[in-house]
Amino acid sequence: MRYLPLTARDRGDMLAAIGVPSIDALFADVPAAARRDGLVDLPRAMGELEVERRIAAMAAKNTAAGSVPFFLGGGAYRHHVPAAVDHLIQRGEFLTSYTPYQPEVAQGTLQALFEFQTQVALLTGMEVANASLYDGATACAEAVAMARRVTRRDRAILSGGLHPHYREVCQTYGGFAGTGPVLMPPVPGGGEDLARLIDRDTACVVVQNPDFFGGLHDYSALADSCHAAGALLVVIVAEVVSLGLVKPPGEMGADIVAAEGQSFGNALNFGGPHLGLFATRDRYVRQMPGRLAGQTADADGRRGWVLTLSTREQHIRREKATSNICTNSGLCALAFTIHLALLGEAGLTRLARLNHEAAIKTADRLAAVPGVTVLTGSFFNEFTVQLPRAAGPVVDKLAARGVLAGIPLSRLYPGEAGLADLLLVAATETVTDDDIDRLAAGLTEGLR
Amino acid sequence: MTGWSQALGAHPGAAAGAAETVSGNRGLQIEEKLLFEQDSPGHCGVDLPEPAGLAPRLGGTERKGPIGLPGLSEPQIVRHFTRLSQKNYAIDSGIYPLGSCTMKHNPRLNEKLARLPGFADLHPLQPPATVAGALELVDTLAHWLKTLTGMPAMALSPAAGAHGELCGMMTIRAALTARGDPRRRILVPESAHGTNPATAATCGYAIDNIPNNARGRVDLAALKAELGGDVAALMLTNPNTCGLFEDEILDIAAAVHSAGAFFYCDGANFNAIVGRVRPGDLGIDALHLNLHKTFSTPHGGGGPGSGPVALAAELAPFAPLPWLVHDHGGLRLVEHRDGEAAQSIGRLKGFHGQIGMFVRALAYMMSHGADGLKQAAEDAVLNANYLRVRLEGALSLSYPGPCMHEVLFDDRFLKDTGATTLDFAKALIDEGFHPMTMYFPLIVHGALLIEPTESESKASLDQFADTVLALAARARGGDATSFHAAPRLAPRRRLDETTAARKPVLRWRPEPAQREAAE
Numbered sequence: 025m026r027y028l029p030l031t032a033r034d035r036g037d038m039l040a041a042i043g044v045p046s047i048d049a050l051f052a053d054v055p056a057a058a059r060r061d062g063l064v065d066l067p068r069a070m071g072e073l074e075v076e077r078r079i080a081a082m083a084a085k086n087t088a089a090g091s092v093p094f095f096l097g098g099g100a101y102r103h104h105v106p107a108a109v110d111h112l113i114q115r116g117e118f119l120t121s122y123t124p125y126q127p128e129v130a131q132g133t134l135q136a137l138f139e140f141q142t143q144v145a146l147l148t149g150m151e152v153a154n155a156s157l158y159d160g161a162t163a164c165a166e167a168v169a170m171a172r173r174v175t176r177r178d179r180a181i182l183s184g185g186l187h188p189h190y191r192e193v194c195q196t197y198g199g200f201a202g203t204g205p206v207l208m209p210p211v212p213g214g215g216e217d218l219a220r221l222i223d224r225d226t227a228c229v230v231v232q233n234p235d236f237f238g239g240l241h242d243y244s245a246l247a248d249s250c251h252a253a254g255a256l257l258v259v260i261v262a263e264v265v266s267l268g269l270v271k272p273p274g275e276m277g278a279d280i281v282a283a284e285g286q287s288f289g290n291a292l293n294f295g296g297p298h299l300g301l302f303a304t305r306d307r308y309v310r311q312m313p314g315r316l317a318g319q320t321a322d323a324d325g326r327r328g329w330v331l332t333l334s335t336r337e338q339h340i341r342r343e344k345a346t347s348n349i350c351t352n353s354g355l356c357a358l359a360f361t362i363h364l365a366l367l368g369e370a371g372l373t374r375l376a377r378l379n380h381e382a383a384i385k386t387a388d389r390l391a392a393v394p395g396v397t398v399l400t401g402s403f404f405n406e407f408t409v410q411l412p413r414a415a416g417p418v419v420d421k422l423a424a425r426g427v428l429a430g431i432p433l434s435r436l437y438p439g440e441a442g443l444a445d446l447l448l449v450a451a452t453e454t455v456t457d458d459d460i461d462r463l464a465a466g467l468t469e470g471l472r
Numbered sequence: 473m474t475g476w477s478q479a480l481g482a483h484p485g486a487a488a489g490a491a492e493t494v495s496g497n498r499g500l501q502i503e504e505k506l507l508f509e510q511d512s513p514g515h516c517g518v519d520l521p522e523p524a525g526l527a528p529r530l531g532g533t534e535r536k537g538p539i540g541l542p543g544l545s546e547p548q549i550v551r552h553f554t555r556l557s558q559k560n561y562a563i564d565s566g567i568y569p570l571g572s573c574t575m576k577h578n579p580r581l582n583e584k585l586a587r588l589p590g591f592a593d594l595h596p597l598q599p600p601a602t603v604a605g606a607l608e609l610v611d612t613l614a615h616w617l618k619t620l621t622g623m624p625a626m627a628l629s630p631a632a633g634a635h636g637e638l639c640g641m642m643t644i645r646a647a648l649t650a651r652g653d654p655r656r657r658i659l660v661p662e663s664a665h666g667t668n669p670a671t672a673a674t675c676g677y678a679i680d681n682i683p684n685n686a687r688g689r690v691d692l693a694a695l696k697a698e699l700g701g702d703v704a705a706l707m708l709t710n711p712n713t714c715g716l717f718e719d720e721i722l723d724i725a726a727a728v729h730s731a732g733a734f735f736y737c738d739g740a741n742f743n744a745i746v747g748r749v750r751p752g753d754l755g756i757d758a759l760h761l762n763l764h765k766t767f768s769t770p771h772g773g774g775g776p777g778s779g780p781v782a783l784a785a786e787l788a789p790f791a792p793l794p795w796l797v798h799d800h801g802g803l804r805l806v807e808h809r810d811g812e813a814a815q816s817i818g819r820l821k822g823f824h825g826q827i828g829m830f831v832r833a834l835a836y837m838m839s840h841g842a843d844g845l846k847q848a849a850e851d852a853v854l855n856a857n858y859l860r861v862r863l864e865g866a867l868s869l870s871y872p873g874p875c876m877h878e879v880l881f882d883d884r885f886l887k888d889t890g891a892t893t894l895d896f897a898k899a900l901i902d903e904g905f906h907p908m909t910m911y912f913p914l915i916v917h918g919a920l921l922i923e924p925t926e927s928e929s930k931a932s933l934d935q936f937a938d939t940v941l942a943l944a945a946r947a948r949g950g951d952a953t954s955f956h957a958a959p960r961l962a963p964r965r966r967l968d969e970t971t972a973a974r975k976p977v978l979r980w981r982p983e984p985a986q987r988e989a990a991e
Binding site for chain 1: 504506507508513514515516517518523524526528529530531532536538539540541542543546550552553555556560561563564565575577578579581583584585587588589590591592593594595596598599601602603605609612616619620631632633634635642645665666667670671673676679716717722747748749750753754764772773774775776778792793807808810817818819820821822823824825826827828829831834835837838839840841842844845846848850853855857858860862876897898901906907912927928929930932957959962963964965966967969971972973977978979980
C-alpha cells in the first residue's frame, strides 16, 4: 500500500521490540464479542490510476457550471479564481499544517489569518472579525446566539429576505435554545416592515443585503430602531463581491455582520466547503464565537502572532464556551485572503462593477422576453424574474438544452404557491454576451 | 494598536537572542511585512476588462468611501504567501505527533480529484438531473462509512467534528422529545474533548462529569451511580483521549441503554480501529467521524473539516436535511421537512455538506481498500506502541500496558528538573520536530500525548525517539535554562500570549501618519 511506509520486516522487528507475538495482542482490549475476523465487505486497495478512473467517471456524469451558460447564485457564486490562489493554498506548509496551537512554528498561518481578519473588517466596515466559521448559514446562527448572549434577550426576528437555508439553520439551532426565531414571510418584491416588530424581548433583527431575491437595501433606519429598543442589528451578506460597490453594513449601523465568503478564492464545490465570515464591534469581541489571531511580540521583541482570547473557546471553557466550534475554515479563508489580496482595492471595485453590469445586461435582455417581468428594481448581480408559468419545469427544460437558467424559487419554498412562477437569476463576471443571448433565446423558446 | 516599528531588528530586545543580520532575515527565513504595509495604491494583481460604464441600479446604496485594501501585483502576492508558508511546520516536512489530532499523510491524488470540474464547478442548486454523478459519489461515501461503522444511517452534512457532535446530540434530543421523555442531563468523562460539554450545553443540556478509573478508562461504577431517568445520553470517546480502548464498553452501553439513555460516541479516534472494529457492534447509537482525521482530508491550518455522523435506526428518522434516498432505482435528494423526512431536526448548514471533502475521503478509502484501511489502523497502533516502549523508560507513562494509536505521558519525569511540559515541547521545536499535544487530556498532570500515525517509517520514529530521549536526559541533567530559552531557532521565539489576550490587537490599522496622508 503506497501510503504506508512500514515494511513487513519493520512490523516484525517492532512487534518484537514491543514484546508481543502479533498485532492482535495490541487490540486485546477490544471485547471478544466485538472482534471481527477478516475484512469488511468493501473493495480491496486500488492504484492511483484505478481510483482516478472510478471517481472521474462519477464527475463526468455531472454538468460542470463552466461548460454551459450558467446563471445560478442564491448564496453560492461562480467567479473566476486566479491560478495563483489554488497554487499557493496547495503548498504543503499551508495544506498539511494543523491549527496554529504552536505559534513559533505556525507564523505563516497566523499572519495570514490576521490579514484575513483585517480584510473582513475592512470589507464589512466593522471593527473586528474572527478567523472564519463553517459557512454563511452557520455564521448567521452563531450571530443570533451571540446577540442573545449580548442582550440577554430571547427573541430573534428573521427577515423574509434572508436566505431560506440560513433561516432553517437558525431554526434548527434556535429550536434547542430559547423559543426559536420569529420568521417573516418571503416578500420577493421587498416592502417588509420589521421595525414595528421590535419589542423589549427582541435580541436582534436579522436582515440580508442584497436580500435573497437580489434586492438592495439601506438598513440605517432599521439599525436606529433596533438600537432605540436595545436590540442588535445583524446583517447577512451572501455575496461578498457586492461589498466592492455597495455601502458596507458597518456604515449602516450593523452590530454583527455574518457572511458567506466563498466568492473570493473558493469554487462552488456543490455547496461546500465554503467559509463563514463573522465581524462585530470591539465592545462585543469577548462574546464572539470562533478563533481569533492576535498580534504580540516574541521573547526578542519581534512582532508575531498567536491565537488569542481563547478563554471564550471550548477547549478552555468547555460547557461555558461561547460556541462549541473548534475547526474554522482555515484553507478556505487563506484562499479568500489571497484572491482578495490579488484584487486589491482597484481590482475589487472593478470586479464588482463588472458583476453589476453583467446583471444589468441580463435583466434588460430578459425583460424583453415576452411574458417575463423583472421584479427587482435595484440589485447587485442577482435579481428575481416572474415567468408566465411555474419556473421549475422551465428550468429543467433549459437544463436539458444545456442552459442552467437560475434557481426556481419552488426548489427552496415548495409550500409557497405564490412563488412558484419566480426564477432567481445571477450574472457574474464569468457570464458572456453569448451566454446571455442563449439564456434569452432558451427562455423565449421554453415559454412558447 | 499602532506604532509597530517595521525597522526589523531595531527593537531593543532584538539583540538578545536571534542571530543578528542587517536585514533581520536569517538564511531562508525571510521577515515579511503585512500585506497592508506593502500597499502600492492603485496596483492590482488581476487584469480585468474595462467596465462598459452602464448607469448603476444600486438604488442609492453605493459605497461612498474607499475600502482600504492594499494594491499589489501577482509576483508580490506569490512571494508574500510563499514566504509566509515557509514559517509553518507541516506534515509534508516532518512527523507531526499531535495526539488526538491525527496528522497523517495527505495524498495529492485526493486534491486532484476534488478539483475535477465535475465536482468543484457544480452549483448545489443545479437541477438534480445535472448532478447525478455527485449524488452517486455522496451515496458511495455513505456506503463505505456505513459498512465501516456497522451502523445503518449516515448524516453527512455536518461541517466538522464539533458540528457532527451537535448533529448527534440534537438528534438524540429530538428522539427523546418524540417519545415524550425529555431529559436534561448529559454525562461526559473528565478526559473528554472540550467540544463534548460545549456541544451538550449548546443543545440546552446540563453536564455532569464522570471520573476515570485508575486504568484511564471510565469508572463504570461511578457511571452507573450517575445514570438515571433524567440522563439523556453519555458522550464517550473511544478509543479515549488517553489512547486507550474502553474495554468495558459493552457494559457501559448496556448500563446506558437500561437507563433509557442514548450512547453517543466521539469518533475522533476511529482511525485506531477502522477496518477492525465496527462501532455499531459496541452498542453505540450515534458517532461522528472526522474525515480530516481518519480519512486524511487535509487540516489546512485549521479546516475545513467534515464531520459525518453514523446513526442507529432509532435516531435515523431525526437526521438533518438534506437526505439522499434510493428511489425507483435512482437517487433522490430530500431537501424539505416533509414526507419521509417529517421528523428531521432540519438543516444544520447551508446546502448539502462538505462535498469537496467527501471526494478526498472517498479517494483515500478506495486507495486503501478494506485491506489497506485495516493495515493503516494496525500500523498506527503499532507505531504508537513502538514509541511507548522506546520512551517509557525515560518519560513517565500515565497508564501502563499497550495503547491504541496514541500514547499518553505525564510530567512526573520532569519533577525537580525546573523544566515543564511546555518547555519540553518548545525544545523539540529547536530539534526540528513539531511538539506532541500538551496539557491534554486534563486528567493527568502536564500531559504529553503522542500520536505518530501510520504515516511514519520506523526510521522516522527512531529519530524522533532518540531526540526525545536525549532531551529527557538533558532535562534530568539539570540544564533547565536551555529549556526555558527554547525555541531559539524557530521563525519566532516564545510569544507573549498574556499581552495578546490582555490588550487584543486583532487587525491591522494604519499608522496615524499614513492615515493623515491618506486623508
